[in-house]
Structures are given as C-alpha cells and as structure tokens.
Amino acid sequence: MERKIYINKNEASSTGVVFVIPFNMTLGEFKKASGEKLRLKKRPKMVYLASGAEVQSMDDIASKANVYLSMGEPFFRASVASTDKITVSILGSGNVGKSAIALRFIRDIFFKKWDATIEDVYRKTVRVKDEVYMLEILDTAGQEDFSTLRAQWMQNKDGYVFVYSLTDKASLSTLYDMIDLLPQVCVNIPIPPIVIVGNKADLIPQSSSNESDRSKPDGSTDDADAVSAAVEHTEGAGMNSSTYDPAVQGEPEPTVNMGQLTSQEDVDKLLAVCRSRVTELQEQWIERQRRKFKRDPSEEEVPQPTKIFVDHIQCSALSGSKIDEVFTTLIENVRASDANNTQIITSSKNSSSSSSKSDKKKKMKWCWLF
Secondary structure, eight states: OOEEEEEEETTOOOOEEEEEEEETHHHHHHHHHHHHHHHHHOSSSSSTTTTOBBBGGGOOOOOOEEEEEEESSSSSHHHHHHHHEEEEEEEEEEEHHHHHHHHHHSOOOOOOOOOOEEEEEEEEEEEEEEEEEEEEEEEEEOOOGGGHHHHHHHTTEEEEEEEEETTTTHHHHHHHHHHHHHHHOTTSSSOOOEEEEEEEGGOOOOOGGSOOOOEETTTTEEEEOOOOOOOOOOOOOOSSOOOOHHHHHHOOOOOOOOGSSSOOOHHHHHHHHHHHHHHHHHHHHHHHHHHHOOOGGOOOOOOOOOOOOOOEEOTTTTTOTTHHHHHHHHHHHHHHHHHHHHHHHHHHHHHHHHHHHHHHHHHHHHHEEE
8 A cells, every 4th residue: 555755854954755655665665766756866774754763664654754864874853952053144135146045055946036035044954074063044135125134144153155146246345245244243252254155157158257166265266167158046036936947948048247247356356355354353353362361472482374264166056056065165164263263262271371370480489589
C-alpha cells in the first residue's frame, strides 16, 4: 500500500516535499529516490523521523510523517542546542536582489517577482569546516522610506552583507550610507565582518566581465567567471509566483543599460573607503581596550597590523553562482574575527596584570632601600 509522506533536508529551514512511498520499497531505494527528489548532490546516508529517531526500516515511517535526510551529520534539532548562533543583516538599496540572495541560499529557489521587503528573518543550519552554526539572516527594506531603520537593523549583528547591483551603479553609492552608520551602531564593540556583494553577475555581457568577482582584504583579486546577459532581476520573489525556468518560459531579452553598469574603479573606491573606515574604528576599539586595562602601547615589542574582515564577491541570485560562498565567507570571518578580538582582550588583560605586578615589586624594592 502506498504512503504519502513529507521529505526534508536535515536543517531547520527545510520545507517538506511530498513523496509517495511505493509498495515494497526498500530503505536503500528510498534513500536514493528521496535524495534525487530533493536534488541532493549525494545519496543520503541516514533518515530521521521528526522525533529525532533514526529510521531503521521502512516500517518505521508512518503515513503523512515528516522525515529528514542526512549525509551522516546528526539530526539538526539534536545539535541546535549546542550550535553557535550567528546573526547577520542584508542591506542595500531597493531592487538589488537582497531577498533573492537570501531565498537562494535558504531554500535554493529564485522567483521572478517579489513584493518589496520591509523586514523578514530567515534561519538555516549551516556546516562550515566541520562546525555547525545556526545562521539567522535579517532581510531588510531598501526603499528610501525605511532608511531611518537601517541603524536599528545593523545593531547587535555578528556580520553584514552589503548588496549592490552590478547593473546599477547608483546602488553602489547607497552602501556609503551603511558605512557611515558603523560608528553609530558599533559603540564600544569591535567592527563585525562585512561582505560587499555585487549581485546580478549573470546580466553582465561577457565583453564587460573583466571585473574581479572577489576582492580580498589585502586588495588582491580572483579572476571573474565569464558571464552572459540573461534575465531582468527584481528585488526577489513572491511566494505566489512560479520559479524561473528558462526551459519553460524562455529567455527574456536583456534589459541592461550599459551606461548604468558599475565600474571596477567605483567598486575599488568603495572597498578602499570601507576598509579604511573599518580599520580606523577597529583601531579605536583596540585603543579603548588598552586604556580599559591601563596598557601602555610602548610595551608591544613589535606593533601588529590591525586585522579587518571586509570581502567583495560577485554573485548571481538567478543562477545561484557564488551565493553559498557569500555566507560561508562571512561565517568564516565571524569566527576569525571573534578569535582575533578575544586575543586582543586577553593580551591587554595579561599585560595589565604583568605591569601591575612589576609596579608592586618596584615599590617593595624602594621600601627596603629606605
């Protein structure tokens, strides 16, 4: 007898997909078929019930049950309690694809139309370098009417994704406003990592795709992938709209205004301003740590360069190119930034303690002399 169930990826944000279990299907056959249904890259190794119990045979799966496919990792609900939570904000002007980027990463979908976002929150369990994180993404409005809320959206975040459109150089200018808000929202705290994202890479004609797709903190770049003109992007997608399928709907004519494309010079200028501002604010925070623990900067034998975490990545929400890299890079930088800041605080405390002990010894020596 056939049974209808709901199969899910092994993550908190997963949406169940209907799957009909044929009569006499084995567990091995189910893993293969269900993995293909969810378009997983590899065959699932384990299947969990909603209770967290591992499925040992097909008899364990009741009709209308939710099951979760795993590549070998523990059931996501069992690990969430011990999972580090990372909160990030996606910011940028309207119609640059902030929601499209979030939805492509969270649910691996792209919609042609989307009502303008005011404020949405998405969550996804992410594994990076064998560590599991609960990533919470705040998707924000880009319209000028909501510009007064930007500072609020940036507060108490572990990292930022600043988005502009490669087909609209005016959207790049809006990011300067986000940079100007950093001193206001990062009071007495280190500056969170930032990934500046150029979206709609698929709309850049191949002859104009000589820009770097990723600029690193030290100013070096990687070669950009060749990209071609494709589909007009909007701010994201609506749940009532169908996903984009060029095989069914056909390729629309390109609508890119070549005069509005962002130039590499404009991008480099923004990155230079952002990195300079972040470095300045980070150095101010380090100095406050020294003062807090009464540390003398001259005590450092070799001055260490200030570490900052500002990356640049070009991506396409339509094709999904580089989307995972955006959030993986941000998570890696958040962890590296946390370790660096902890080291700064610990070093300041230890230096303060050593200085205090040295002062006490000097006082005792003078007491004996007199």
